[in-house]
Every structure is written in structure tokens, then in C-alpha cells.
Amino acid sequence: MKAKIKVTLKNGVLDPQGKAIEHALGSMGFSGVNGVRQGKFFEVELAETDKAKAEVLLKQMCEKLIANTVIENYAIELA
Amino acid sequence: MNSAVLLFPGINRETDMVKALEKTTGKKPQVVWHTDTNLPAGTDLVVVPGGFSYGDYLRCGAIAARSPIMADVKAKAAKGLKVLGVCNGFQIITEAGLLPGALVRNADLKFVCKEVRLRVENNQTFFTKKTVKGSIVSCPVAHGEGNYIVDAETLKKIEGEGRVVFRYVEGTNPNGAMNDIAGICNEAGNVIGMMPHPENMIEALHGKQDCLPLFESLLAA
Numbered sequence: 001m002k003a004k005i006k007v008t009l010k011n012g013v014l015d016p017q018g019k020a021i022e023h024a025l026g027s028m029g030f031s032g033v034n035g036v037r038q039g040k041f042f043e044v045e046l047a048e049t050d051k052a053k054a055e056v057l058l059k060q061m062c063e064k065l066i067a068n069t070v071i072e073n074y075a076i077e078l079a
Numbered sequence: 080m081n082s083a084v085l086l087f088p089g090i091n092r093e094t095d096m097v098k099a100l101e102k103t104t105g106k107k108p109q110v111v112w113h114t115d116t117n118l119p120a121g122t123d124l125v126v127v128p129g130g131f132s133y134g135d136y137l138r139c140g141a142i143a144a145r146s147p148i149m150a151d152v153k154a155k156a157a158k159g160l161k162v163l164g165v166c167n168g169f170q171i172i173t174e175a176g177l178l179p180g181a182l183v184r185n186a187d188l189k190f191v192c193k194e195v196r197l198r199v200e201n202n203q204t205f206f207t208k209k210t211v212k213g214s215i216v217s218c219p220v221a222h223g224e225g226n227y228i229v230d231a232e233t234l235k236k237i238e239g240e241g242r243v244v245f246r247y248v249e250g251t252n253p254n255g256a257m258n259d260i261a262g263i264c265n266e267a268g269n270v271i272g273m274m275p276h277p278e279n280m281i282e283a284l285h286g287k288q289d290c291l292p293l294f295e296s297l298l299a300a
Binding site for chain 2: 013014016017020064065066068070071
């Protein structure tokens, strides 16, 4: 079973990398960019075949390692 | 005073820390490998040194914070073991949940390697007892992710309880950290994390010895 996990910075957490990308886009001539937030994307291959069990497992992985819930949100998508 | 210095793959400041502790406490610290599950018996102080544990993969300090040895550090810290995290060590112990908040990319995205000036805000901790409150010490920093952030409520609590131990002197904040915070302690005061490297400002060859009183505090504590 394959899972896709998106980790994004919580609202209000400063994202200097996103800001730098936003500025670069502006200087390249892309107008109308009102904001860029950078995040992380993970693909996790699981041996588990039960969707409910996989979700529980993935949630634990996110809480314990993949995301720092002090500053980040995560979203799990099971294929 | 028995000290231990933790070693993770990618840590590179452990030798400086070992020398600083040996020079100032008179006793050579034990170096403890990350896969060990127990600190040496009788350890009074654990220092998590600087470097780039696990190449800063995932988030700086994230993987080291989940190492086997950290479970013992966390369990013993809850019972009063003194823990000091410097630079990557600060990131590691914060990721481990020993301190609140997080250390994120420097606001200007640049790695900073320079001398900064710190004000001692709290001289009642095990690492500042031999300093004067409000005094200013020079100390080098070398980091790309030292921007301390925390939610507004916790920040208010940390400030209110005098848990900001070191603050960058106004106008010298090298990373955008909230309230110019350079180092904090936990509620009980037995865990301290700081971004600057005091171990690199204690020898005549370092140019200044401003941080000697910090290490001398260890014996007074």
C-alpha cells in the first residue's frame, strides 16, 4: 500500500524559503504572485494492506517523526 | 561533576565540547554513542554538542532526537538530570520535546558564522550561576537554522517565568529569533538550549574567554 504525505508549515509560521521563491518569481517576470509557501512531500510504501490500520500507522509516523507538529501540519493520502 | 557528551553521526563539535568540559570541570566527559540505551551511571550533566547530525535531513535535529540514547536522556531529564544543548544540540533537544518551540531557517536564509554579543537574562541556572545578570558576553555562532519560534502563549510564559537565559543584544540578532532569544531553559531549569557556541570562547587562543564563567557555573551548581 502506498501513501502520500504532505507536510506544510502552519499558518503564521514564517517561511523564509517560500518568501525567497516568491521574490525570485517576481524578479523573473512572473507577476501576480501573492504568496509562496514551501512544504514537503513524502511517498511511503507500506506492507500493511488494511486501509484503516495503515491510516493509524501513518498518523503515528507523522506525529512522531515526519512532521514537527509544533510548526507543521500534515495530510495523509492513501492510494 | 560527571559529564557525558552525546555523539550522533554528523556531529562535529564534540571534541571542542569535551575539551571545554575537561578544562573547566577537571574531569574528562564520557562520550556516549547514539545507539547506547543508557547514560553512564552517575552522570550529572549531559551535553548535546553542535554539528549536523544526520546531515540535517528531514529537519535539523529531528532524527537524532529519536535515537535510542535520547529515550534515556528524556527519562532522566524528567528526574532532574542537567542537560545542555548547544547549536545542533539545541535543535535536537527541542525536537525531542525537552524544550518548547522550534528552530527554523534563519530569516535571511544565510548561514551565519560570526561573533555575537549575548546578554545573560537569567543567572540562576546551572550554566549561568557564575555570571552577573544583565552582563554581556561575546560568543560565536555558526548556524543556518537558529531562528527560534514558539506560539504566542508559550512565548509569554517563557518570558514571564524568566526562562530566556541568553538574548542577543539589540540589533545583533543573527537569525530572526523571536524576542532576540539565543537560549532558553525548561520549566524546572535543568534543561538549557542555546544556539551560540560557548565552548569556543574560553581559551586565550579563542581571542576572548568570555564564556569561561558559564562553564565555571557547572561546578557551582
